[in-house]
Amino acid sequence: MVSIRNVLVSTYGRAMRKLNVARKHLPHDRLVLVCDSGDQDLPTIRQNEEERGGEFIQVEVDPYDFEACLNTCYRTLEDLKPLTLAEPLPGGLRVNISCGPKTLVGAMLFAAMNAGVEAYHCDVERATGKELVIKLPTVMDFEIHRRFSSDDWQVIGHLDEGREVRALVKRTGFKEARLDRVLGKLGHEGLLEQVMKGGRTWVEPTAIGRFYAGLAPEVRERKVNGG
Amino acid sequence: MVTIFATLGYVPESVLPSLRTTGVERLVVFASAKDPKVEAAVRKVKAHCEKADIPFTRVSIAKPYDLEYVAEVIKETMDHVKDKEAIFNITGGTKVMAAAALIVCFLKGVPTEYAQERSMEVIRLPLMKIDVRSQLTRRGKDIVRFLLAQKEQSAPTGKIKKALGMEKSTFSIHLSRLRDKGLVTVERDPRSTRGQVVRAIPTLRLLMMED
Numbered sequence: 001m002v003s004i005r006n007v008l009v010s011t012y013g014r015a016m017r018k019l020n021v022a023r024k025h026l027p028h029d030r031l032v033l034v035c036d037s038g039d040q041d042l043p044t045i046r047q048n049e050e051e052r053g054g055e056f057i058q059v060e061v062d063p064y065d066f067e068a069c070l071n072t073c074y075r076t077l078e079d080l081k082p083l084t085l086a087e088p089l090p091g092g093l094r095v096n097i098s099c100g101p102k103t104l105v106g107a108m109l110f111a112a113m114n115a116g117v118e119a120y121h122c123d124v125e126r127a128t129g130k131e132l133v134i135k136l137p138t139v140m141d142f143e144i145h146r147r148f149s150s151d152d153w154q155v156i157g158h159l160d161e162g163r164e165v166r167a168l169v170k171r172t173g174f175k176e177a178r179l180d181r182v183l184g185k186l187g188h189e190g191l192l193e194q195v196m197k198g199g200r201t202w203v204e205p206t207a208i209g210r211f212y213a214g215l216a217p218e219v220r221e222r223k224v225n226g227g
Numbered sequence: 228m229v230t231i232f233a234t235l236g237y238v239p240e241s242v243l244p245s246l247r248t249t250g251v252e253r254l255v256v257f258a259s260a261k262d263p264k265v266e267a268a269v270r271k272v273k274a275h276c277e278k279a280d281i282p283f284t285r286v287s288i289a290k291p292y293d294l295e296y297v298a299e300v301i302k303e304t305m306d307h308v309k310d311k312e313a314i315f316n317i318t319g320g321t322k323v324m325a326a327a328a329l330i331v332c333f334l335k336g337v338p339t340e341y342a343q344e345r346s347m348e349v350i351r352l353p354l355m356k357i358d359v360r361s362q363l364t365r366r367g368k369d370i371v372r373f374l375l376a377q378k379e380q381s382a383p384t385g386k387i388k389k390a391l392g393m394e395k396s397t398f399s400i401h402l403s404r405l406r407d408k409g410l411v412t413v414e415r416d417p418r419s420t421r422g423q424v425v426r427a428i429p430t431l432r433l434l435m436m437e438d
Contacts, residue, residue, distance in 0.1 A: 018322075064343065066352055097326065102317055102341045103350055106329050110355050113333065118409065121326050125292050134294045134323065137330060137430035139359055140409035146362060189336060189356045208355055 005029055006092050007080050009117075011108050013063055013100030016041055022096035022122040023048075025133045030055040032080065034073060034108065035100060036063050063100050067207040069107035071214065077115040095119040097136070113138050114147065145219040148186075148212075155182045157216035159192060159205035168203060228252035229312040232305065232337075234320030234328055237264045239271035241318035244342045244349045246281060248314065253282045255308075257301060257324060260287040268319075288324060297327035298433050305335065314351075318342045333357045334436050359434045362408070366393065366401045371410065371435060374427040381426035383416050410434070 008028035010019060012035035023031065031049050033042070037060045049056040061072040080093055095112045097105045098121045112119040119136040148156060154172050163171075169179055183203060186192050191209035195202050205213060228250045233242045235258040242256065254276055259265045269285055276283035286304050290296045305313065315332050317325040317339050332339050336356035342349050360368065369391050374380050388398045402425065405411045410431055416422035 064350065066350065098322055101343075102322075102325055103352065105322070105325070106317070106339065106341070106352050109326065109329055110333065110357075113357050121294065121323060123292065123322060126321075132292055132323075134326075135428075135430070136294070136326060137428070137434045138409070139362055139434070140407065147357075190338070 006094075007032060007083060008094050008096060009034065009076060009080065009108075010096040011035065011063075011098070011100040011104045012039060012041075013104065014039065014041070015099035016045075018098040018123055019045070019096070021124060021131045021133065022098065022120065025122065025131070026094050026096060026120060027092070028054065028094070030057065032057045032059060032076060034059045034061055034069075034076060034104065036060070061104070063104040066103050066107055067210065069104045070111060070207065070211050073104075073108045073111035074115060074211070074215075077111055077117050081115070081117070093117050096122050098122045109136065112136075114144055116140050144215060151178065151182050152186060153216055153219055155179070155186060156191065156209070156212045157220070159186075159203070159209040159213040162202050162204040165194070165201045165203060229314055230255060230308050231314055231316060232301075232328070233257070233316035234318070234324040235265065235268055235272065236319040236321065236324075237268055238319060239268040239275070240347055241342050242272050242316055243275060244347050245314065245316040245340060246275070246279065251281055252311070253284065253308075255284045255286060255304060257286050257288055257297075257304070257320065257328070259291040259320070259324075260289050288320075291321045292323050294323050294327050295429050295433065297324050298331050298430070301328055301331045302335075302433070302436060305331065305337070313337050315339045316342065330433065331436075334359070334434070364401060364404065366391075366397065367405055370398075370401055370405060370425070371427070371431065374411065374425060375432055375435065379426075380431070381424055383419070384413075384423045384425060387425060 006028045007030045008026050009032045010022055012019060012033040031054060042058060046056040059072060059076050061069055095108060095117050097108045097119055109119060116139060118140060119138045121134045121136060123132045125132055158168055158171050169176060172179060190206055191212060192206060193204050195204055229248060230253045231245045231251055232255045233245060235242055235256045256272060258269050273283050288297055288300060315328055315337055317328050318341050333355050334357060339352045340349050370387060373387055373390060374382060406413060410428055412426045414424050416424045
């Protein structure tokens with residue numbers, strides 16, 4: 001059985017050369033590729049990893065479905081975090097975003113920023129052939145529950161689907177002015193849009209809004225447990 | 228009216244779908260310098276803009292593989308059109324350019340879009356904003372600002388404590404928080420036997436960007 005301390009999570013899509021730079025420079029006992037299931041390079045990559053005594057896992061996603069990419073990337077990182085934090089020899093969780101379509105790359109970078117995981121871009125410079133390992137600016141211990149205020153999270157918890165503003169007033173117990181303030185802020189950050197339907201104002205979540213709504217229960221739990 | 232920003236590589240078609248957006252006020256393209264294929268793509272996009280009567284600006288990227296440099300150029304350019312509606316097309320250019328654009332857009336809260344390779348159908352990525360400054364304590368921010376004001380973005384621990392009037396224990400707490408977040412590194416001071424030097428990570432200025 002392989003002892004897992006260092007995990008490398010990478011986006012993938014027909015870019016073996018870039019992935020090889022990441023595999024060479026970012027230490028790992030387990031390689032996790034987030035990509036389309038049909039990629040023809042996967043058997044070779046699996047074989048290479050197993051030959052060097054490592055583990056290989058593929059996480060399937062439609063790389064052009066942004067919302068699916070975002071949820072899959074974030075969940076993958078959160079699930080892997082405890083593995084690399086095990087005592088007495090904590091390892092590292094690193095993300096490489098250099099391969100695959102830019103929808104997947106964007107989702108993985110956003111997920112890494114929200115999960116507080118180190119992210120890298122590995123590439124080969126066209127003109128010189130020089131291998132590049134670029135550390136991207138992410139904050140390593142970024143805590144998701146501190147991303148928004150308590151009021152914000154309370155509203156976010158109801159962004160799983162579109163709701164009328166009046167329904168949100170009831171569900172949150174907020175006065176209208178307080179709710180308006182939160183809705184304005186979350187709208188500015190791209191979590192929701194306010195639209196008129198049949199003469200009434202509705203709050204419609206965006207893909208990002210639904211993503212955070214999915215996280216709201218565990219944020220509540222963390223707060224209750226003093227996290 | 229909306230300003231379209233775009234990274235551009237060899238494929239002029241990667242930018243054109245964004246110009247179909249209603250009310251395009253201007254197109255600002257970031258393209259590598261001194262690459263004949265990129266120059267050809269820039270000429271094509273410029274000609275298209277002239278036909279459509281859309282003002283066109285080209286910003287040359289001298290170091291397309293230097294993330295920090297590219298991000299600074301993008302940020303400075305976008306600062307000039309601060310209060311206008313903007314969309315960033317990240318389809319073209321090197322992946323480093325696209326990653327730099329994404330990071331700037333996440334920090335500034337500017338929506339991005341991507342034209343699919345084959346169909347050139349535009350996928351609008353939802354607005355995603357991250358405010359890293361809200362993750363720092365007031366004293367943590369003081370240390371960061373002090374470091375960023377230094378010539379090499381680094382300073383001995385003693386100098387920082389003295390300049391900010393911080394007690395040793397308070398300073399240690401805030402410094403270790405910044406180190407845990409991966410925002411600074413602490414090294415031995417080569418000029419002293421016991422001293423230490425605090426150094427900001429190269430992309431710290433970018434993370435701390437002011438709106």
